[in-house]
Amino acid sequence: MTAFRRFRILSGFLFWMACVFSSVPAWADIGQLLAEGDQKLSLGDAAAAEDLYSRALKEDPENYRILRSLAHAQARLEKYEEAESLLNKILGMEVTTQRKVMVELEGETEPLEAEIVDENVVLKEDVKNNMRNYIDPPSEDPVSHYRLFFFKTGKMEMVPHKRAKIRYLGVPHSVHEQVREEYNEVKMKLIGKKGAGASAEMAMLAGGCFTMGNNQGPSIEQPEHEVCLAPFKMDKTEVTQGAFQAAMGTNPSRFKGADLPVEMVTYLEAKGYCEKSGKRLPTEAEWEYAARGGTRTLYYWGNEVDPSRGNFCDQNCDLNIRAAGSDGFKHTAPVRSFPPNPFGLYDMAGNVSEWVSDWFDERYYFMSPRENPQGPQRADELTMRGGTNYKVLRGGAWETDGRSLQSAWRKGLWVDYRIEGLGFRCAARP
Numbered sequence: 001m002t003a004f005r006r007f008r009i010l011s012g013f014l015f016w017m018a019c020v021f022s023s024v025p026a027w028a029d030i031g032q033l034l035a036e037g038d039q040k041l042s043l044g045d046a047a048a049a050e051d052l053y054s055r056a057l058k059e060d061p062e063n064y065r066i067l068r069s070l071a072h073a074q075a076r077l078e079k080y081e082e083a084e085s086l087l088n089k090i091l092g093m094e095v096t097t098q099r100k101v102m103v104e105l106e107g108e109t110e111p112l113e114a115e116i117v118d119e120n121v122v123l124k125e126d127v128k129n130n131m132r133n134y135i136d137p138p139s140e141d142p143v144s145h146y147r148l149f150f151f152k153t154g155k156m157e158m159v160p161h162k163r164a165k166i167r168y169l170g171v172p173h174s175v176h177e178q179v180r181e182e183y184n185e186v187k188m189k190l191i192g193k194k195g196a197g198a199s200a201e202m203a204m205l206a207g208g209c210f211t212m213g214n215n216q217g218p219s220i221e222q223p224e225h226e227v228c229l230a231p232f233k234m235d236k237t238e239v240t241q242g243a244f245q246a247a248m249g250t251n252p253s254r255f256k257g258a259d260l261p262v263e264m265v266t267y268l269e270a271k272g273y274c275e276k277s278g279k280r281l282p283t284e285a286e287w288e289y290a291a292r293g294g295t296r297t298l299y300y301w302g303n304e305v306d307p308s309r310g311n312f313c314d315q316n317c318d319l320n321i322r323a324a325g326s327d328g329f330k331h332t333a334p335v336r337s338f339p340p341n342p343f344g345l346y347d348m349a350g351n352v353s354e355w356v357s358d359w360f361d362e363r364y365y366f367m368s369p370r371e372n373p374q375g376p377q378r379a380d381e382l383t384m385r386g387g388t389n390y391k392v393l394r395g396g397a398w399e400t401d402g403r404s405l406q407s408a409w410r411k412g413l414w415v416d417y418r419i420e421g422l423g424f425r426c427a428a429r430p
Contacts, residue, residue, distance in 0.1 A: 030056045030066075031161020035120055035144045037069060046076035064090045064171050065119065068179060071186075080189045087183040096170035103148060104165040116166065118147035121158060187256030188245065194258040196246035200235045200277070203344045204430060205290060207231040212288050213365055214298070214408035220362045221408045227285045228371050234282060234290045235425040237335035237346045238262075238354065239273060247276055254420040259334040261352045261423040267391045267415040270355045270424035282427035284358040284392045284410070285373045291349065291395065291407045293342035298406045299349060300341045305402035310338055310350030312402050321401050331420075332398050349405035352423035353393045360390035360412025390414060397421030 037052035053070035060066060071086040102111040122142040145158045146166065171179070209228040214221040242258035244265070245251040252264040265273075274280050282290070293300045301309050307325035314323050316330045329337070333351055340346050358364075358375025375392065390412030396404030399421040403409065413422070 029162060030059050030063075030165065031120075031144055031146065034066065034069065035161065037073070038120070041069070041073055041076070046073045049073040050077060060165070060167075062168075063166070064093060064168055064175070064179075068175075068182075071182070075182075075186055075189070078189075080186050080193065083186050084183065084190065087179055087186060090171060090179045091176070091183060093176075094170035095173050095176045097173060099172050100169040101148075102167040102169060103146075103150075103159070104167070105159065106163045111167070112150055112152055114148040114150045116146060116168075117149055117156065120161075121145045121147050123158060184256050188251055191242055191245050191251065191256065191258040194242055196243045197240070197258065200237065200239070200243060200426070202233040202428065203236050203290075204233055205231060205286075205343060207289075210289050210292060210294075211296065212285060212368075212408070214406070217406070217408055220410060221365075223365055225365055225368060226370060227289070227368070227373060229286060229289055230372055231430045232282070232286055233428045233430055234286070234343075234345060235279075235427070236340070236344060238352060238423050238425050239270075240335055244273055248273055252418065255331045257332075257334065260332050261335060261347070263332060263352050263420050263423045264418045265355075265423060266418060267355050267413075271357075274424075274426040277426060279426035279428040281355060281357040281424065283373065284356045284375055284394065285368075286427055287354065287356045287394045288407055290343060290345055291341065293345070293348075295342065295407070298408075300407060305405060308338070310347065310396070310405045311398045312350045312396055312405055313399055314402075317398065319399055323402055329398065348395060349407070350396045351398060352395075352421050353397045353400070353404070353411070354395045355422070355424040356392050356394055358392045360392045360410075393422060 033052045033056040037049040041049040050073040057066045067086045071083040074083040099116045101116045103114050104111045144161045149156050207229040212227045213224040215224045238261035241262045244262040297303050307327040311327050311329050311333045313321050314325045336346050361376045
């Protein structure tokens with residue numbers, strides 16, 4: 001064989017090898033990067049894991065598995081803002097009941113639909129039907145595989161990570177719930193970093209006499225009656241999560257944010273916070289006096305509901321009581337998002353309902369004293385008269401209708417009740 005012919009054969013062989021290796025998909029190492037990242041994270045090397053996950057994400061930026069893993073690594077590194085952004089992206093994805101994926105297999109022209117059963121099964125590499133094995137013999141080292149159930153064939157197969165690209169079709173419901181919990185944990189870290197912020201500002205209220213209740217409302221708001229109060233102070237805003245978490249070391253809220261009102265608090269937790277802050281919960285009479293701001297109308301701004309004045313269940317709300325109009329918020333809003341009432345108090349109508357100190361009795365207004373009423377004093381007396389051991393809550397919430405924003409609106413709930421539309425603010429002596 002001439003040197004020229006040998007050169008031609010060698011050149012052709014090298015060209016064929018280049019074509020083979022250039023045809024290896026850019027995503028071939030995603031599974032391996034994930035597996036290596038998981039190993040680094042389990043060994044405590046979050047920085048190395050972050051690098052590996054970041055490289056994988058560049059190849060597949062919509063892969064919730066990569067997004068979640070990278071968020072875990074960044075949270076370990078206290079990069080909470082970055083982790084929050086990644087987890088929030090997952091929460092915005094479609095939720096599914098199965099772990100469905102589209103699989104692009106090496107050598108196949110069309111992707112195949114499958115359910116991913118296991119993402120990382122370590123086996124020796126399968127050498128069947130792979131021409132590259134002649135030039136690159138399979139390693140004896142264990143290789144990471146996907147366990148996939150292919151709908152077209154009805155068969156379960158093991159596929160090496162480097163031979164397949166997985167595209168997730170939505171986020172499984174169970175994973176979505178786990179990510180929500182992780183998101184809340186990250187938000188709590190951010191709230192903790194921000195701290196309580198400025199101390200709660202209070203408004204000095206002169207007190208005096210006003211008409212409490214609403215004769216046109218339901219029976220529990222009747223009768224209208226005159227009440228006279230001594231001067232007192234009231235927090236200008238609902239207690240925020242930043243303030244509550246800094247003081248109490250916990251944050252039960254569903255919708256996390258330092259400047260959002262704390263919610264999901266029980267009456268006893270609200271009372272405990274106020275006492276720890278050198279304050280107290282307001283009485284029901286004090287609360288209505290403060291909410292009215294010197295007005296006699298149904299709402300402090302007039303007699304018609306106005307979405308620009310308070311946060312309630314409007315067209316942004318997911319609940320079936322939603323009404324027309326838009327206050328701009330789907331759930332709770334940061335405090336001071338709406339204009340204050342005439343006394344300079346924020347969110348006295350809507351956002352979250354607020355605990356007050358009074359026991360709840362539907363008939364209390366018939367017997368309420370004129371001077372500084374404190375509400376029924378003992379729950380067992382109420383129970384004997386057919387009443388309840390509820391405490392009063394006031395002010396309406398993002399999850400209630402527009403009428404709940406009226407100044408006279410009232411309701412009662414068990415002292416240990418938790419709901420994502422219930423918070424509080426504190427009062428104090430002048």
